[in-house]
Amino acid sequence: xxxxxxxxxxxxxxxxxxxxxLWYVRDELGLTGSKFGCGMALCGxxxxxxxxxxxxxxxxxxxxxxxxxxxxxxxxxxNGNHPVQRAWRAHNVPQCGYCQSxxxxxxxxxxxxxxDPSDDEIVSGMAGNIxxxxxxxxxxxxxxxAAQEA
Amino acid sequence: xxxxQNISRRDFLKHTGAxxxxxLGAHVVPGSMIAAVQAQAQAxxxxxxxxxxxxxxDDGAVTITCSRSEMGQGVRTGIPMILADEMEADWHxxxxxxxxxxxxxxxxxxxxxxxxDGSRSTRHHLDVMRELGAAGRxxxxxxxxxxxxxxxxxxxxxHHRLYHTATGRSFDFGEVVDAAADVKVPDGDGAPKLKDxxxxxxxxxxxxxxxxxxxxxxxxxxxxxxxxxxxxxxxxARSPVYRGKVKSFDATEALEVQGxxxxxxxxxxxxxxxxxxxxxxxxxxxxTNTWSVLEGRKKLRIEWDDGPNTAHDxxxxxxxxxxxxxxxxxxxxxxxxxxxxxxxxxxxLEAEYFVPYFIHxxxxxxxxxxxxxxxxxxxxxxTQSPNETRQYVAxxxxxxxxxxxxxxxxxxxxxxxxxxxxxxCEAAILSKMVGAPVRVQWTxxxxxxxxxxxxxxxxxxxxxxxxxxxxxxWHHTGAWPSLIALWAPAAKTGHxxxxxxxxxxxxxxxxxxxxxxxGEADAMIRVGWYRxxxxxxxxxxxxxxxxxxxxxxxxxxxxxxxxxxxxxxVMDLTEDGVLEHWNYGDPVEDWPIMPKRLSNVxxxxxAKSGYGKTLPRGHGLGLAVHRxxxxxxxxxxxxxxxxxxxxxxxxxxxxxxxxxxxxxEGVRKQIEGAAIYGNSVAQFGKITTSKGAVxxxxxxxxxxxxxxxxxxxxRVHIVEDFVHLRPCGVGEPGVPPYAPALVNAIxxxxxKRIRTxxxxxxxxxx
Numbered sequence: 001x002x003x004x005x006x007x008x009x010x011x012x013x014x015x016x017x018x019x020x021x022l023w024y025v026r027d028e029l030g031l032t033g034s035k036f037g038c039g040m041a042l043c044g045x046x047x048x049x050x051x052x053x054x055x056x057x058x059x060x061x062x063x064x065x066x067x068x069x070x071x072x073x074x075x076x077x078x079n080g081n082h083p084v085q086r087a088w089r090a091h092n093v094p095q096c097g098y099c100q101s102x103x104x105x106x107x108x109x110x111x112x113x114x115x116d117p118s119d120d121e122i123v124s125g126m127a128g129n130i131x132x133x134x135x136x137x138x139x140x141x142x143x144x145x146a147a148q149e150a
Numbered sequence: 151x152x153x154x155q156n157i158s159r160r161d162f163l164k165h166t167g168a169x170x171x172x173x174l175g176a177h178v179v180p181g182s183m184i185a186a187v188q189a190q191a192q193a194x195x196x197x198x199x200x201x202x203x204x205x206x207x208d209d210g211a212v213t214i215t216c217s218r219s220e221m222g223q224g225v226r227t228g229i230p231m232i233l234a235d236e237m238e239a240d241w242h243x244x245x246x247x248x249x250x251x252x253x254x255x256x257x258x259x260x261x262x263x264x265x266x267d268g269s270r271s272t273r274h275h276l277d278v279m280r281e282l283g284a285a286g287r288x289x290x291x292x293x294x295x296x297x298x299x300x301x302x303x304x305x306x307x308x309h310h311r312l313y314h315t316a317t318g319r320s321f322d323f324g325e326v327v328d329a330a331a332d333v334k335v336p337d338g339d340g341a342p343k344l345k346d347x348x349x350x351x352x353x354x355x356x357x358x359x360x361x362x363x364x365x366x367x368x369x370x371x372x373x374x375x376x377x378x379x380x381x382x383x384x385x386x387a388r389s390p391v392y393r394g395k396v397k398s399f400d401a402t403e404a405l406e407v408q409g410x411x412x413x414x415x416x417x418x419x420x421x422x423x424x425x426x427x428x429x430x431x432x433x434x435x436x437x438t439n440t441w442s443v444l445e446g447r448k449k450l451r452i453e454w455d456d457g458p459n460t461a462h463d464x465x466x467x468x469x470x471x472x473x474x475x476x477x478x479x480x481x482x483x484x485x486x487x488x489x490x491x492x493x494x495x496x497x498x499l500e501a502e503y504f505v506p507y508f509i510h511x512x513x514x515x516x517x518x519x520x521x522x523x524x525x526x527x528x529x530x531x532x533t534q535s536p537n538e539t540r541q542y543v544a545x546x547x548x549x550x551x552x553x554x555x556x557x558x559x560x561x562x563x564x565x566x567x568x569x570x571x572x573x574x575c576e577a578a579i580l581s582k583m584v585g586a587p588v589r590v591q592w593t594x595x596x597x598x599x600x601x602x603x604x605x606x607x608x609x610x611x612x613x614x615x616x617x618x619x620x621x622x623x624w625h626h627t628g629a630w631p632s633l634i635a636l637w638a639p640a641a642k643t644g645h646x647x648x649x650x651x652x653x654x655x656x657x658x659x660x661x662x663x664x665x666x667x668x669g670e671a672d673a674m675i676r677v678g679w680y681r682x683x684x685x686x687x688x689x690x691x692x693x694x695x696x697x698x699x700x701x702x703x704x705x706x707x708x709x710x711x712x713x714x715x716x717x718x719x720v721m722d723l724t725e726d727g728v729l730e731h732w733n734y735g736d737p738v739e740d741w742p743i744m745p746k747r748l749s750n751v752x753x754x755x756x757a758k759s760g761y762g763k764t765l766p767r768g769h770g771l772g773l774a775v776h777r778x779x780x781x782x783x784x785x786x787x788x789x790x791x792x793x794x795x796x797x798x799x800x801x802x803x804x805x806x807x808x809x810x811x812x813x814x815e816g817v818r819k820q821i822e823g824a825a826i827y828g829n830s831v832a833q834f835g836k837i838t839t840s841k842g843a844v845x846x847x848x849x850x851x852x853x854x855x856x857x858x859x860x861x862x863x864x865r866v867h868i869v870e871d872f873v874h875l876r877p878c879g880v881g882e883p884g885v886p887p888y889a890p891a892l893v894n895a896i897x898x899x900x901x902k903r904i905r906t907x908x909x910x911x912x913x914x915x916x
Contacts (some may be wrong), residue, residue, distance in 0.1 A: 005780040016408060016441070023441040027383070032375035033368020035562070036440070037513050038594045042849040044515055046607030054623040054755035079368035080236055088366040092358045092815060097365030098372060098513040128847060132513045132563045133222040134826025135819075138458025 004065040007031075007075025010064050017063035021055070022046045024062050029055060032072035033101045037130070044129030047109075049104035054109035058127075073101035076108060084108045087146035095133035105127045107143045116147055163795040172287050174335070195514045203282045206246075206290070210310065211325030212239045212351035217249040217256035217478035218275075221564035222510075222823070223881040224317055224816035227359045231518035235344055235352040236283025237290075239323070240310035246360055250541050251536025258282060258327025259737075265535040266681070267569050267901045268734060269779040272812055273741075276877050280344050285335045288342035293706045294321050316514060336669030361560065365537070372562045373532030374517035374591060381519060381587035385443045386416060386582050387450055388432035388600045392675045393421070394457040398435050403449035409442025410435055413450070413585050416576060421458075424637050425676055427542045429451055429575040430600060436584050440591055448591055456842060462602040462674035462847075464838035465508075468606065472502060474629035475608035476517070480643050485726040486663030488614075491623030495614025499702055501695055505687035507672035508604035508844075510680055511854060512801035513574070514562020515597040515750030516573035520580075521587035522547055527554040528587075531574050532561040539571035542776050546575040547582060550900050564680040565827075567813075599844040602678025603837055605630040605648075609691035612664075619703030621714060623663040626692065628653055630684070635673030642670040644684075652688035652778055652886065655723065656744040657698075659745045660716035666724065671853055675839065682882035685778040686831060686889065690907065692903035695892030697897065707758050707894070715775070717746040734779055740876060741780040747807050748777055749785040751869055754805040758867050759786035768792065770899025774890035779879025782807040782869075785887040786826070787861070789895040795914030797896070799861040804887070808878045818866040821884040825864045828888025836910050 002013040006029065013024060025031045027040070034057055037045030041056035048057045051072040052138060076082045094100045110115070110117060110125040110147045117125060122143045131139065205213045213229040226246050234244050249256035253263040255558060259274040287307045294312035295302035304315045312321045333340065348355070364370040401413035412869040435446040492498050517533035520543065527547065533539045544551040561568055577590040590598075592662030607630035614623035633643040653666060680686075693711075700710035721743040723731045731738060752775040756762070761771055768791050775784040786802040802825050811817050834853040837846045846852040893904045898912065904912055 019439075019441045021339055023439055024442075027439040027441070030377070031368070032371070035372075035514065035740075036374065036591070037515075039444075040594070040848050040850070043513065043594075076367075080363065080369075085366045089358070089362045092362065092819070094359065094362060094365040094512065095224070095563060095819060096220075096563045097361060097370045098560075099367045100365050104366060122863075123857050127856045130513065130829075130854050130856060132511055132565070132854060134823035134829075134855070134860070136826060136855075136857045137822050137862050137864055138819075140857065140862050 002062050004068055004070055006012070007072060008072045012099050013062050014128050015042045018061045020058050021048065021050070021060045021062050021065055021070065022057035025057065031072050035098055035101060037099065041097070042071070042117055042119065044106055045102040045104040047101050047129065049105060049109055052112065054106050073105055076105065082108060083150040084146045087142040087149065091138045091142040093135050093138040099129060100129045102138055103131065107134060107146065110143070110150055111147055115150060164670070167821055169203055174203060174282065174289065174502070174884045190715065204237070204286050206286070206323055208324050208327045208570055210243060210322045212244045212323065213247050214244055215249050215256065216246050218271045219561055219564065220556055220739070221266070221534065221568065223811060223820060224359050225266065225271050226355055226361060228272060228812045230814055231357055231781045232276060232279035232350045233283035233286070235350050236280045237286040238307040238309060240668055241352060241357070241681065247573035248558055250558060251540050253537050257408055263469055263537050265538065265569060267534055269881040269883065270734070272423050273780065273879065274483055275875040276810065284342040284344050284372065288335060289330050289333045290326055292333040293326035294386060295328055296329050297321070297825065313899035323480070351811050354814065357813050358815070370560050372514050373519070373530065374514055374562070376529070376530040376559060376589065378519060378520040378587040380434045381589055382411065382438065382441050382584060383569055384434045384436045384577070384588050384590050385442055385447050385593065386432045386434045386576055386590065386598065387447055387452055387767040388430045389454050389457065390457045390599065391454070391456040395431060395455045396685055397453040397455045398798065399450040399453070403829040404435055404446040407442055407446040407449060409439050410437040410446035412436045412584055415447070416578065416579050420818065426636050427538065427570045427571055427572050429546060429579055434580050436580060436588065440896055443708045444593070444711025450574055452718065452820045459674045460842040460843045464840070467674070467839070468504065470609070471606060471608035471629050471671055474671055475610040475627050478610070478623060478627040478667035478669050482649050482663065482668055483666040483723065483728050484618070485665070486792055488623045488625050488663045488665040491663035492612070492614045495622055497702070498612065499615070499699060500610070500612045500903060501579050501698055503609040503691040503694060505607050505690055506835065506907060507606045508680055508831065508835045509598050509601045509837050510565040510567035511597065511852065512561070512563025512565055512567055515592040515594055516567065516858045517589060517591050518574035518577040519587060519589040522581035523585055524577045525553055526579065529554065529556040529574055529578070530559060531556065532568055533574065534561065534569035534576035535571065538569070539574045542575050543578040546578050560761045567601065570678055591689065592851070595847045598846050599846065602676045604686070605633065605677045605684065606679035607687040609687065611695040613695065613699050615699065615703055619705050621658070621699060622660050624661045625665045626653070627667040627669055627686065628689070628691070629669030630670050631677045633677045634738045635677060635681060642672060644668050646730045648684050650734065651683045652873035654731060654775060655729060655743050655777065656692060656741065657721065657748050657777055658714040659718050659721040660714055674842070677847050681827060682885040683777060684888040687774060687775040689774065689886035690890045693776070693830050693887065694893055694905065697772070697894045700904065701866060708752065708761060711752060711773070711775065712749050715745045715752070719744060721745050736780070736881070741878065743777060744874070746774055747782040747874065751775060751782045751805040751807050754867055754869055755784040755786045755803050758805065759801070759803040760863065761786060761789065761819060766915060768827050768899055770895040772896065772898055774894060776885040776886040778883040780809070781878040781880065781883040783883045783887050785891040787891040787895045788889065789892060789899055791896060791899045791913060795911070797913065799892070800863060802861045802864045803883060804864065805867040805869055806884065807871050808880050808888045809871055810875040810877045811880065814868055817868055817880050821866040821878045822864045823890055824884025826860050827853050828885045829860060829892070831885070832889035832892045832907060833909050835861065837911070848866065
């Protein structure tokens, strides 16, 4: 049995401990904000926080979360008003929106670790997240705004 | 022409939850009078089903129908903005309702059957949404007049309120709904008047997209997020080689995986059946959760009959395309006499260009949920084309299309992939087989290896120059496998649609002798449309070659291009013997090819990008220009190439003349995104095949532009065209000029020519 807190709620998982956190959260808990994009930690659409660190949940076994706090996009802020989320809307970032949960979770973790990132640090911190619509310019600007306002 | 009907208290109400509501619908009868429609409606009861487009509930909430699929292009914002503006609604009190697939109800323009494709939503809907909005305003004004007992001429609507001019009395929209129900909307001379564009409050102004909050909080729902109680999840193992079939399979180990419930075979199509949008066939693993079925699929033992396409090998196939581009054959446009002009030319230059296969890679891989065990059959999916989805699912199940419903979710990217509903057919077949709703989930590997590929193409270009460095003859031969092979597998030449995607309409109108040919090619894979389609390779070949010619002639490349294009008002292809000009499906009288608009965006971007200034060593500025989807787009890419062959792109400028636009913020976003999409095409895009199977599988070997190799300063210059106000496409036309502009910039920086995409490591080996 694996015990963890997901978005503040205690959860027990009794299935295959190798199941990636993404599928547990999406299929069993019905939290669909975290997305499947590649299954190989290449695109970042599935990014969540485990113990405060951004992880690619598509390759992170549930067992890794044992005894830890997991935060998904749904739990980032109770009203969806985390500084990163506000900056995302202020810059009108999303196009299709599919990758944006992962982008936001990566950005939030980046700013948590490094509240005042340089331009290069923003780029390297966000380079693991693919956006096929090509919203990088606005993501970059939004991360900068969020850093200033946090 | 849209006839507008007041159809209050009918089927729309169930969607709004309002107790009382005014609902307006339009029945589209080209050229008809509304009276005729109404008479018919009275005679036959409710047999004339109008489109449902707007509902106003008694609390004043306005619900506008979006009948187009949202895939990031902002259509759920842009199209409703038009209606809200004409109706004088307050955007903050507008909600959007996503229409399901039903072209008899939800295709107010009557042009596309709700297929969101071809960058055409705005140009096909601006007029009709204006008419519908004006009708809504008219009904509300009439209702208010009735309540006040005054002449409707004394009433006007403004920002969700109705005012009586003489007394200053006013009502909120919601307060007149009860009196609006039986107001008829006249047609003809008495038809509701459209606002003068100077009175527009939303059209032409920046608007954030309506889904911003959901998209920033995980609340946006895509096809992959859909659920129906009792549903199963499935993944499918498909033949690595196109048209291959299952010879035999052993599911013993797969069935041992916890959560796997069934393994079933989706039959392959008969050998002689065109692929169209049908299911490919394969072995499906069905179970309770995604992880289980993915694990189960890994444990399948399948023996494949690879079928007829094992000779599809990029090494030899690409050479055949190149040979076909040299050979030519089918002349599709001929002006003057290129052969004589080449003989007379002072100098003749030739070059060959190659653009490989691409695959769409929307961030959301295809996913569809179908319950085939109810009537009507229920589909929930991220589709660009809900009615073709219904059509093909009906065919797969052997039932009528009218027995199939399709609910459209948000699309996690589309780019043309999601107009092809093969994945919904798979879900339908599986749902019927297992007797439960089934959601089919494609993995990234599935998407890359079993997709519909942007056609690889080879291009032979030849030009004659006179002694002054002026082009006297231009000959372009392109060869590519045609997407028409999806329906006609033996097709070896392109279709008028493909010719019209930037080849037959080559805009070098000032060249006196011009010939365009199409060489033959076999389609050995599913070829399908991809954002901006063949425009990508045609724009690449012609813009690169023009740049090469300018260099050979010692001329300024922008002046040279402007000389090729000229400033004619209209380029008339019929003068060059072209009898079939597709023109993006639209009348050429309404959307002609206008060289002067193309020259204008080129001049604009040259000025905005600082073209002509001396750049430091290693820097280069390259330009390219292309008309597609009726829009005129020029891009200037500034590149800095380092000694080790790596490069960065500090700035991109793009000028677009898309005629009248609705949401300039939306235009900017599409053009910013198009630069990134074009950057993937230019730098990385390459699908290859070996023994018929696609070699690439995921983002490690099919890379997409990331933030660390993306241009992050894309400047969009919307050319205000107050003369040619007809709206043109925006979603796709930004893509084609990017790759040739980058390649021309690299030449400017290094002197090196790239004639084969992607750029990859070609600079590193220099």
